[in-house]
Amino acid sequence: EVRLVESGGGLVKPGESLIISCAASGFTFETYSMNWVRQAPGRGLEWVSSIGYSGIDIRYADSVKGRFTISRDNAKNSLSLQMNSLRAEDTAMYYCARGHYGDLFDWFDSWGQGTLVTVSS
Amino acid sequence: EIVLTQSPDTLSLSPGERATLSCRASQSVSSYLAWYQQKPGQAPRLLIKDASDRATGIPARFSGSGSGTDFTLTISSLEPEDFAIYYCQQRSDKISFGPGTKVHI
Numbered sequence: 001e002v003r004l005v006e007s008g009g010g011l012v013k014p015g016e017s018l019i020i021s022c023a024a025s026g027f028t029f030e031t032y033s034m035n036w037v038r039q040a041p042g043r044g045l046e047w048v049s050s051i052g053y054s055g056i057d058i059r060y061a062d063s064v065k066g067r068f069t070i071s072r073d074n075a076k077n078s079l080s081l082q083m084n085s086l087r088a089e090d091t092a093m094y095y096c097a098r099g100h101y102g103d104l105f106d107w108f109d110s111w112g113q114g115t116l117v118t119v120s121s
Numbered sequence: 122e123i124v125l126t127q128s129p130d131t132l133s134l135s136p137g138e139r140a141t142l143s144c145r146a147s148q149s150v151s152s153y154l155a156w157y158q159q160k161p162g163q164a165p166r167l168l169i170k171d172a173s174d175r176a177t178g179i180p181a182r183f184s185g186s187g188s189g190t191d192f193t194l195t196i197s198s199l200e201p202e203d204f205a206i207y208y209c210q211q212r213s214d215k216i217s218f219g220p221g222t223k224v225h226i
Contacts, residue, residue, distance in 0.1 A: 035216075037165075045157075045165065045208055047216035059215065095164055105212040107155045109176060111164035 002026040002110040004096045009115030016086055020115050022079040022096030030054075030074040033099030033106055036081050038092035039114075048094070049081065050104050057104045064090075086119045093117075123147055125209050125219035132224045140196040142222045144209035149189045153213040156185055156194045159221075160205045168207075169194060199224070 008020035022034070036048040049060045049070040058070055069082040079096055093114040099106030124147040134140055144154065152172040157165040167176040169185035172192060182197045196203055204226055209219040 044221050045159075045210075045218040047218065050216070061215075100167070100170060103212070105216050107167055107170040107176075107210070107212065108157075108165070109167045109170075111166070113164055 002098065004098065004110060004112035006094065006096050006112045006115035009094065009117045011118045011120065012086055013121050014087060014119055016119075017082070017084045018086060018117060020081050020083070020094055020117065022112055024077045024079065024096075024098075027098070027110075029072075029077040031102060033057075033102055033104055034072060034079045035097045035099060035106070035108060036070060036079075037095045037097050037108065037111075038090075038117075039095070040089075040092045043092075046092070050099070050106070051079070052104050053102055059104060083117070086117075088119050091117060091119045123150060123211050123214050123217055125211060125217055127207075127209060127219040127222045129222060130220075132222060133226070134199055134224065135226060136199050136201055138199050140194075140199055140203070140224055142194040142196075142207055142224070144187075144192040144194070144219050146190045146192075146211055146213075148214075150211040150213035152188050153211055154185075154187070154192050155210045155212075156183075157208045157210065158203075158205045159208065165208065196224075 003025045035050045096112040097108035098110040100109040156169040159165040173185045206221045
């Protein structure tokens with residue numbers, strides 16, 4: 001069974017940093033692209049970042065480019081998102097999601113339950 | 122940037138009725154379109170990929186159609202568990218989601 005478990009969310013002040021993580025199990029992690037998708041309270045889904053299976057290909061949404069860094073550790077089956085210079089508008093549930101075909105831009109066929117990041121003074 | 126618009130915003134229906142949801146892209150996405158279902162407090166679930174291909178385990182009452190800029194998700198006969206928010210997503214140029222359609226009783 002595919003399992004994605006996010007962790008590391010919490011309350012931070014504007015301008016601060018936070019790292020969130022996703023632990024993957026139940027599939028061959030190193031063969032799938034991985035992604036972060038967020039959802040602000042009461043709002044729709046917003047793609048944040050994607051990373052290819054090897055970790056070389058990476059893309060970001062314009063809203064986070066230059067502030068967020070996605071990375072993966074295939075030996076540990078883990079995905080991370082380093083978030084710097086956080087803003088109130090970054091407040092959201094952050095979901096880890098697996099790419100279906102292994103393409104950098106893909107369908108999201110498995111999702112974690114999310115970790116909540118709140119940016120407030 | 123490809124913008125997806127969904128209509129209607131909300132759909133009020135009863136169990137057993139047919140639901141027709143639309144998604145329109147600001148430019149052609151070919152068949153690079155998917156549909157997701159999200160229930161309150163839950164993560165989204167992939168329903169349809171590549172415009173018309175049901176994902177694993179998705180009931181046959183869900184079907185997708187369209188190509189280019191206009192797409193439709195049809196639920197042939199609503200079950201109580203189908204009342205949720207539905208999002209479309211494209212992967213033709215980066216990734217973007219539509220704003221969602223809420224299907225409620």
